[in-house]
Amino acid sequence: MTVMTKTTKTAAGKWLRRRENGQFEITDRTLAVLMILPAVILIGAFAIYPVLQGFAASFFRIESATLAMTFTGLSNYKDLFGDSLFWESLGRTLVWTAATILVQISVGLGISLLLHQELRGRNLARGLVLFPYLIPAVVIAVTWRFILDPTLGVFNRTMLEWGLIDRPIAFLASKSTALLFVIIGGIxxxxxxxxxxxxxxxxxxxxxxxxxxxxxxxxxxxxFRHITLPWLMPVIVITLLLRTIWMFNEFDMVYLFAFGGPLFGTTTLPVLVRYLAFDARQIGMAAATSSVMVVILMTMSWGYFQFYNRAEANLN
Amino acid sequence: MSRRSHPATIFTLLLAFIFLASCRAVQTPSVESTPSPTISAPGPKVIPFFTTESDPNQITILRELITEYQRLHPDIEIDIVLASPASRGRRLLIALASGADLGIFEIEPTLMTEWAEAGYLLPLEDVVDAIGAEDYVEGSLFESDGHIFAVPYATSVYSLWIRSDLFAQAGLSLPTNYDEVLQAVKTLTRGEMYGIALPNGQNIASINYFSTFLWQNGGDYFDCRGNVVFGEPAAFTAVQKWTELSQYAPPGSTTWGYREQIDAYLRGRVAMVMYAGRLGVNIANTNPELADKSALVFPPWGPEKVTLGVWSRFAIASGTRHQAEAKAFLQWLVSGDRLLRYDMTVPGHMIPPLQSVQAMSLEIESPYANRHQVWLEAFSRWVPYTNHPAMNMGSVRDGRFVRSDMIPPWADEVFSTPGIVDTMLQEITLGSRSPEAAWQDAVRKMETAVSEWKRQHPDWQPPDC
Amino acid sequence: MTQIAARRERPLPPSGILTPRLLKRVRRSILYALLLLAVFWSVFPLFWVFISSIKPDTETYAFEQTVWPQNPTIANYVTLFRITDFTLWLRNSAILAVTTTLAVVALASMGAYAMSRFKFRFFEYFGRLTLLAYMMPPIILVVPIFFILFKIKLTNSLLGLLLVYTGTRLPFGLWLLRSYFQGIPLELEEAAMVDGATRFQAFRKVILPQAVPGIISTSIFTFSVTWHEFLFASILLFSGSKQTLSAGVASFLSEDWIYSWGVLMAAGVMVSLPLVLFYAFLQRYLIAGWGGGSLKG
Known part of the structure; x- marks a missing residue:
């Protein structure tokens, strides 16, 4: 008699069951629903419903002061797809996401295996390598900008002293290197x-x-290949999935590093959304951009789900 | 057993940390009374007070003033909220649109017309009249639709700070015209020193500073009837001068805003920088030697005498629960001795809008005031020559500066960042476009933005002038 | 890493110098070098934050900046506590982060258990749907969430923010814990139930301990994300007494400039410190390898 079959076979009612002593008890089916219900309510109210609202907003023109809405059909999308800034931002978002994800996962895997070795001081190291995740992006961005500044920063100064460069370089001031340094920061x-x-x-x-x-x-x-990696696989896939979504949507590190500049060179889609919603005050357009992002991410996650199912099947 | 005690110890420490934290919080005067403003509770009347002014000195004095007021009026509690400028507009707007109680807050000129039209702002003529409308400096009060929606508490005058020691060493006199500035930056850009710090990032500093070049050379963005005049030759002269001087700015200044250029001056890397009075106070605090080597001149970019002035103003949300009390507190705070004390937290940077208080402010004795009286006097003297791109449409007529007190209704569309002007400047200084091409493109974009706005607001009539 | 491991194991011809012992030593030195590199890379910017927080502003603005403070001071910390309600912010953030973490761990482990053990089709759809929470930029979500909270009269309240945080952090917990539960054999709880435990007891006493590392990962994530959250906190709370740390610290980043570099850096340290302590607290459990051994039995 397994747990699974017990649920279905002996269920007189689907949700309630009379015990031998005459008292009622809930079935496993009911238990399952009760266990997941609070999560469903909270996620529904504060995650799924707002997203649907945001999606709906993309079909309206929204007054920035009163938030009054006028239905405009697909015109936000038409404007968006006709805007070269959108396509450029999309390209940069993909570059940023791919680059940060690849390095994060491979270096992260390397470091975690390293920290799993029997090495002296690894407990301390385990704590220390976590630091970047624990400091708020605001503080980090300010600090990095300061360290990298060509006139004031310690990075250029040191490089000059060591003779690696012969004049200071403004890393965040050039369209070609700014995104690279933002990526390094994200990693x-x-x-x-x-x-x-x-x-x-x-x-x-x-x-x-x-x-x-x-x-x-x-x-x-x-x-490693046949034991460790398959064991890690489900978590790797989930991490990949969530990190992809999060990096695609990352705002703080990108924006606070270079504020989308120079000349929009670090404007990724989330930065564009902020620009549209706050500065250009086209909330409807911002919602349309966000909806496009959701569609892209849903497509990507679909791919991950296939991987995930395979990884789980492998493990069993 | 002993193994388990480690996490327990750390957890206890954590708890102790939090506990200590909450204990200390109780000693802070502003949270002495029960903090949660529930509707039914018979507690004090709470007036929310939003400020983005996070200068330590300013907050200290503001808290003192509030404590004083609460002692005078035990039934009132002023709830001070430090807001980050980045989120403020958004936060206020959403809360206003939902009808939440927002109390008193600082308001930017670009938002004033729109929010007043949406009915979010309380008319404050009675507050101004009670303080004395005639005492206010010209240009500080601002009417729209016959109402005053914001009460000014300070203005900042943007001037040119100069390293007089370096000028002296190079045998240069303090610049009084553009050619002398150019001569100076060429001479003083040597090794790790640069002639001038000009911000060229996509931000408000670039727009504001460039505007001073524009006005002084007889140009403007719009005329008083709302036509784009940025395409006139005077504007291009300003672009050329800006570009020329930017060559002698530090590398990286192509992304700078206010903060970085001030840092560069404070660290002694540049010979000239534009900023208001706060810089003087900060030099005196962080690098007293540098203070004695600094001089102040009116920015000399062109023939016309005009520079940037930024007014700070308070507004009251129309949906606030205790309107009369909020007005009473505001009136108390921005007049007389209180205004003087608040504005003197950053002497020279916060110039009182009331003539009477301004006169008093120059009499105040303090180590800083005694040592740098000449700066403070200069700032007060220059208030009449201040202008703001989002406040004065058509303020330069036939090459001369005349205050217009007209907000270009599309100010937010044109001057928000990243915007038209700052992008133009960055394109030029990064070398991705020639000055001429970038400028012409900016003119086109400005014309499009304005005609788009006019298309959406067909009822708008150009003002008579 | 893996390549090093692989190289080490390739059978080598017995040459004179490369004895196995020497090889082992070389391998270990490489590992230590990598460890040192990883630590330096992670710690340097934080080190810089800390160093700047104990420098007086006169040193930060010196022409030739020195790495080590010439006159270390705690003045910046004193100022920080004097001018702000820092301690109050700290308390609010602590309350929010702790309650959110507890709520997420409790609700996510129950939900994930239900999802991993009962194959309703709804669960599968729901699981995927939850990821929508992370797909849209939060800026767009602020307005709808504000209006929901306004309707249930929970704007400007920590409870309202707790609900928002729990709702938006839950999907991560559900996904991660589900992957842990999936790896735990069914026989374990069957055995417990044969011994007379109810299903829920079996879940609590047998299954949960197996997933402790997953729960810890979830906690670290929830705690630190909640601790750093800035956008919702700054928009949904508007009393001074209800500010959180990150929203408060962000107010020091003025548009114009940083009024005091040292105070901002001190704030940075003080914001990070509780998180470091929290992690140190949890890490003990992670190292102890809870549940790891018991799978063998």
Whole structure:
């Protein structure tokens, strides 16, 4: 008798069941619904409903002072798709997302494996490598900007002293390097998140599997490839999925680093949304941009779900 | 057992930390009384007070003043909220649109017309009259639709700070015209020193500073009837001068705003920088030696005497619960001795809008005032020559500066950032466009923005002038 | 990393110098070097924040800036506490972060358990739908959320913000914990139920302890994201007594300039410190490897 079959077979009623002593008790089905209900309500009210509202707003022209709405059909989308700034921002968003994600995941995996080794001082190191994730983006952005400033910053100064460059370089003032440094900042800030996720998963790896494999004469690579990696896979995929969504939507690190400039060179879609909603005061256009972002992300996540199902199946 | 005690210790520390934190909070005067303003409770009448002025000295004095007022009026509680400028507009707007109680807040000129039309602002003529309308400096009060929706408490005059020691060493006299400035930046840009700090980022500093070049050379963005006049030759002269001087600004200044250029001056990297009185106070605090090597001149970019002035004003939300009380407090705060004390937290930067208080402010004795009296007097003297791009449409007529007190109704469309003017400047200084091409493009964009606005507001009539 | 591991295991010809012991030493030195690099890379900017917070502003603005403070001072911290309701902000942030974390962990583990053990089609759709929460830029969500809270009279209240935070952090918890529960064999709770435990007891006493590392990851995430959250806090709360830390600290970044670099940096340190302590507290559990061993049995 397994738990699963018990639910369906003995259920006199779907939701309630009479016990032998005559009292009622809830079925597992009811229990499941009760357990998930609070989450459904909260997520519905504060996550899903606002998104639908935002989606609806994209079909309206919205007065910036009164928030009064006039239905305009698809005109926001038409304006958006005709705007080269939108397409450029989309391109930059994809570059930013791909670059930060690839490095985060690979470096994050490397660091978490490193911290899983029996090394002296690793407990301290485990704490320290997490720091970037713990400092608010506001403080970090100001500090980085300051460190990188060509006239005032310590970075250029040191490089000059060591003779690596012969005159100060304004990294954030050139369209070609600004995005690169914003990407470095993003990697710096969010790699620790990947480390936390993977390190936690490594803690619960069934140790005997690893040991048994090593006794069987498997090489380290083989153990990693056939035991560790599949064990990590579901978490890697979830981390990838969520980080992709989050990096795509990242605002703080991008905006506070370079404020979307120079010449819109670091304007990604979330920065564009802010610009449209606050500065250009076209809230409807901002909502349309956001809706396009949702569609792109939904398509991407669909791909991840396929991976996720496979990773879970592999594990079983 | 001992292993478990570590997390327990740390957790206890954490709790102790939070506990200590809350204990100290109780000692802060402003939170002594029960903080939650519930509707039914018979507690004090709470008036929210939003400010973005986060200068430590200013907050300290503001808190003192509020404590004093609360002692005089035990039934009133002023709830001071530090707001970040980045979120303020948005926060206020959403709350206003929903009818939440917002009390007193600082308001930007660009938002005034629109918010007044939407009915969010309380008319404040009675407050102004009670203080004495005739005592206000010209240009400080602002009527729209026959009402005054905001009470000024200070203005800042933007001037040119100069390293007199470097000028002396190079045998230069303090500049009085553009050619002398140009000569100076060429001479003083050496090694790690740069002639002048000009912000060229996509931000409000660039727009504001460039505007002084524009006006002084006889140009403007719009005439008094709301036509774009940025395409006239005077404007291009300003663009050329700006571009020329920017070559002697530090690398990286192509993304700078107010903050970075001031930092550059404070660290002694540039020989000239434009800013208002706060810079003097800050030099005296952080680098007293530099204060003695600094001099102040009226910006000499062209023949006309006009510079940037930024008025700070308070408004009251029309939906506030205790209107009379809010007005009473505001009237108390922005007049007489209180205004003097608040404005003297940053002497020279916050010039009182009341003539009587302004006169008193020059009599105040303080180490800073005694040492730099000449700066404070200069700022007061220059108030009549101040202008603001979003406040005075058509303020330069036939090459001469005349205050117009007319907000271009499309100010927010044209002067929000990243916007038309700042993008033009950055394009030029980053070398991605020639000055001429960038300027002509900016003129086109400005004309489009204005005609789009007029299309959406067919009822708008150009003012008579 | 993995390449190093792989190289180490390739059978090597028994050459004279490369004895296995030497090889092991080389490998370990490389690992230590990498560890040091990772630590330096992570810590340097924070170190810079800290150093700047104990420098008087006169030093920050010196022509030749020195790395080490010449006259270290705590004046910036004193100013910070004097001019702001910092301690009050700290309390509000702590209340919000702790309650949100508890709520998310409780609701997410129950929800994730239901999702992993009962194959309703609705759960599958719901699970995917929850990710919508992260797909739209928050700026767009602020207005609808404000109006929801306004309707239930919870604007300007920590409780309202708690609901918003819990609702928006839950999807992450659900997804992560579901992946943990999925890896726990069904037999474990069956055994418990045969011993007379109810389903819920089995979940609480047998399944939850297995997922502790997942719960810790969820907690760290929820706590730090809530701690840093700025947009919603600054728009939904408008009493001075209800400000949170990050919204308060952001008010020091004026459009014009930073009035005092040192005070801002001190605020940065003070904002980060509780998080560091919180992590240090949780990390013990992570290292202890809770639940890790018991899977063997």
């Amino acid at each position: 710096w800030k969010y790699t620790p998140f990947v480390v936390i996720m993977l390190l936690a998963r490594l803690q619960v790896i069934p140790v005997d599997l690893e040991e048994a494999a090593q006794i069987d004469g498997a090489t380290r690579w083989q153990v």
